[in-house]
Amino acid sequence: MRTRDKTQAHPNFVEQFRQFLQSGGLRLTSERLVILEQVFSYEGHFQAEDLLVHIREKGYSASRATIYRTLPLLVRSGLLTEIIDARKNTYYEHVHALQEQQHAHLICLRCNKIIEFTNPEIDKLQKEICDLNQFKPIKFRNEILGYCGECQAEDR
Numbered sequence: 001m002r003t004r005d006k007t008q009a010h011p012n013f014v015e016q017f018r019q020f021l022q023s024g025g026l027r028l029t030s031e032r033l034v035i036l037e038q039v040f041s042y043e044g045h046f047q048a049e050d051l052l053v054h055i056r057e058k059g060y061s062a063s064r065a066t067i068y069r070t071l072p073l074l075v076r077s078g079l080l081t082e083i084i085d086a087r088k089n090t091y092y093e094h095v096h097a098l099q100e101q102q103h104a105h106l107i108c109l110r111c112n113k114i115i116e117f118t119n120p121e122i123d124k125l126q127k128e129i130c131d132l133n134q135f136k137p138i139k140f141r142n143e144i145l146g147y148c149g150e151c152q153a154e155d156r
Ligand SMILES: [Zn+2]
Pocket: 108, 109, 110, 111, 112, 113, 147, 148, 149, 150, 151, 152
């Protein structure tokens, strides 16, 4: 029936989300499952409205309200990264592995460009800080706000 949509969330992701929901007394409804799977078929950064369009284009139905309520749950479950840009717009992107290397974002306050970077030293330091505080990290969120090279050049 839904064979035309080949993109499926990895079973581990589905399981992680199911367990997360269960711990909060919530169920993995078919609507939440559709949202989870479509989140994982969306490559790159997206906003809730982009996902709504994406879901409708694929021929699924999920209400706007459910999408807006489910995205923060996916963030808290560690499956989705939340990025808040300089204009306070919220963007999301799915993780690629349960223990993936974290990437951080440089967000330009002027043109809203989002640059990604990874740095194993930063990852290591953050883990050390968590250990020191006996803190169990689920997701790291690194955002640096500032001005990209192009925007700095325009100021001159
Ligand atoms: Zn810029």
